Amino acid sequence: MTANSVRDDELHGLCDGRLAATRRPEVEAWLTSHPHEAAQVEVWRAQNALLHRAYDRVLIAPLPARLLDATKHSDRLLRMAAALAWLALGGIVGFLVRGELPAAALQATLPRQAALAHAVFSPEVRHPVEVDATQEGHLAAWLSKRLGGKLKPPHLEAAGYTLLGGRLLTGEGGGGNGAVAQFMYQDAQGARLTLYVRNDASGSEAGATAFRFSREGNIGVFYWIDGPFGYALAGNSEKAELLRVATIVYRQLNP
Amino acid sequence: MFGRDAIVSEIPRLRRYAQALVGDAARADDLVQDTLERALSKWLLWRRGSDLRAWLFAIMHNLFVNQVRTPARVEFRADDAMPEAQTRATQADGLALRDLERALAELSAEQREVLLLIGLEEFSYAEASRALGVPLGTVMSRLSRARVRLKTLLDGQAGGASVKLVK
Numbered sequence: 001m002t003a004n005s006v007r008d009d010e011l012h013g014l015c016d017g018r019l020a021a022t023r024r025p026e027v028e029a030w031l032t033s034h035p036h037e038a039a040q041v042e043v044w045r046a047q048n049a050l051l052h053r054a055y056d057r058v059l060i061a062p063l064p065a066r067l068l069d070a071t072k073h074s075d076r077l078l079r080m081a082a083a084l085a086w087l088a089l090g091g092i093v094g095f096l097v098r099g100e101l102p103a104a105a106l107q108a109t110l111p112r113q114a115a116l117a118h119a120v121f122s123p124e125v126r127h128p129v130e131v132d133a134t135q136e137g138h139l140a141a142w143l144s145k146r147l148g149g150k151l152k153p154p155h156l157e158a159a160g161y162t163l164l165g166g167r168l169l170t171g172e173g174g175g176g177n178g179a180v181a182q183f184m185y186q187d188a189q190g191a192r193l194t195l196y197v198r199n200d201a202s203g204s205e206a207g208a209t210a211f212r213f214s215r216e217g218n219i220g221v222f223y224w225i226d227g228p229f230g231y232a233l234a235g236n237s238e239k240a241e242l243l244r245v246a247t248i249v250y251r252q253l254n255p
Numbered sequence: 256m257f258g259r260d261a262i263v264s265e266i267p268r269l270r271r272y273a274q275a276l277v278g279d280a281a282r283a284d285d286l287v288q289d290t291l292e293r294a295l296s297k298w299l300l301w302r303r304g305s306d307l308r309a310w311l312f313a314i315m316h317n318l319f320v321n322q323v324r325t326p327a328r329v330e331f332r333a334d335d336a337m338p339e340a341q342t343r344a345t346q347a348d349g350l351a352l353r354d355l356e357r358a359l360a361e362l363s364a365e366q367r368e369v370l371l372l373i374g375l376e377e378f379s380y381a382e383a384s385r386a387l388g389v390p391l392g393t394v395m396s397r398l399s400r401a402r403v404r405l406k407t408l409l410d411g412q413a414g415g416a417s418v419k420l421v422k
Contacts (some may be wrong), residue, residue, distance in 0.1 A: 054356070
């Protein structure tokens with residue numbers, strides 16, 4: 001196909017972000033002289049956005065216990081295979097089943113929650129965040145208000161990561177306001193890191209902790225507690241890379 | 256992630272898709288539950304390293320198709336039964352979302368699946384083709400028809416409302 005004939009499926013591809021990067025400028029140029037098709041693509045894009053507005057709420061809704069129970073019923077072989085996964089999962093289940101979390105220390109659940117939130121949201125292609133980085137002031141104000149503390153996304157350009165934006169998640173029921181913020185970053189290769197922030201670190205014996213590292217499946221997490229805030233930086237990157245970025249995050253939060 | 260927690264981390268997306276697909280939240284969770292149970296019973300057949308999400312969505316598709324084949328029409332929830340949707344939506348938004356729900360219900364099941372896998376779940380066309388077990392060309396033609404029809408339905412609803420106002 002030449003530049004002056006654009007196929008219908010290429011218009012869909014443009015709308016869905018599935019058009020080859022080399023072809024994209026040609027199709028976009030073609031659309032400038034074809035207003036009817038250009039309008040059509042805009043309508044489709046609006047449809048996609050509407051679908052997300054209508055249904056993304058389901059992603060952050062607490063999971064019903066029956067669905068988690070459904071993953072428990074299994075044959076003996078699966079049980080054996082999943083035995084290790086089970087051990088790692090306790091915290092996630094507690095987090096997902098609202099109100100069932102035992103009064104475990106924030107520290108024990110923080111890395112698992114952060115890894116889970118990372119696994120859920122970081123693969124989203126077009127809507128990884130609720131409020132994107134172009135509205136950073138709004139994002140900071142909104143999340144500060146919801147978490148009840150002053151909160152600002154760290155800038156990680158120096159480390160090679162750009163802020164994509166953030167979203168508000170639901171934490172577990174008891175204690176604190178249960179709100180959690182997630183900031184998402186991306187490097188030039190598209191690798192994503194998420195910074196998970198909770199503000200309900202309980203009455204704090206220590207007030208602050210050292211960095212700790214935890215690996216949840218293939219997701220690495222550096223986490224620490226500072227005053228009322230618990231922070232966790234999660235990503236599929238190497239441990240050394242995560243530590244490098246976590247150090248920068250920590251310094252920015254504690255200038 | 257691996258094993259059970261890998262499956263658990265896919266549940267939010269399965270729920271999102273199911274809710275858009277069948278409309279009613281409880282029925283959607285029934286579909287998700289059936290999918291999880293089926294997946295676990297076939298867990299040993301899943302090739303480690305292959306795409307777990309695609310596999311789960313394919314299982315859900317098969318279950319959904321079997322449901323649709325039974326003559327009972329999919330029931331969509333009543334107008335006032337959308338408490339969750341309104342928690343973060345403005346009132347105007349709430350109406351737009353309700354219109355969307357109704358319009359989705361009017362699409363054929365085949366069109367709805369393709370539209371949602373691609374528009375909401377952001378599957379590539381090839382991934383959608385594998386999950387639904389139909390050729391790529393079929394995915395594209397269904398997608399094209401679904402988008403045209405959704406526009407007609409949404410425009411029609413807006414038109415219908417203004418006609419009523421004029422009367």
